[in-house]
Amino acid sequence: MSPQGAGASRLRPDRELETTLLASHRVVAGMDEVGRGALAGPVSVGVALVDTTTPDHFPHGLADSKQLSPTRREALQAPCRDWVLDCAVAHAWPAEIDALGMVGALRLAGLRALVEVASRGHRPDVVILDGVADWLSEPATDLLTELSASQPVHPAVAEVRHQMDSLGLATPP
Secondary structure, X not given: OEEOOOOOOOEEOOOHHHHHHHOOOOOEEEEEEEOOOOOOOXXXXXXEEEOOXXXXXXXXXXXXXXXXXXXXXXXXXXXXXXXXXXXXXXXXXXXXXXXXXXHHHHHHHHHHHHHHHHOOOOOOOEEEEOOOOOOOOOOOOOOOOOOEOOEOOOHHHHHHHHHHHHOOOOOOO
């Protein structure tokens, strides 16, 4: 996103990064999370996929969702879904946040969103995360594998791993 005007407080989206990535990747995904600051959960992760056929012009009025009224956000849902190659929103629930921690729950929700678009035949080659924290990549200790016999994989994580395997998506060893 690029600032517009001198000292602009509003950000206007552009496709500079996506265009650069599409020169060497077939499908680019952008992911963003919401609910990270909530005490009661859930956390949700959205993913939107673009490719070289995605128009450069954005749906009219698209901006950072925090700058939009609830009515305007609702009105932009259909035009945004029509504009991208594919999109999905997935969640991690309070019990999963308690069991996995916030970063683990965000990763679980992100993987669920990727499974959803993959189930429709769309697999991104590269993912852009909003913000500075990388909550999607594998931690030093892999979320999707057992830490020890006394710490089994959370059932929701096991289910997502199974879905990824059945769709032929790469999962950590």
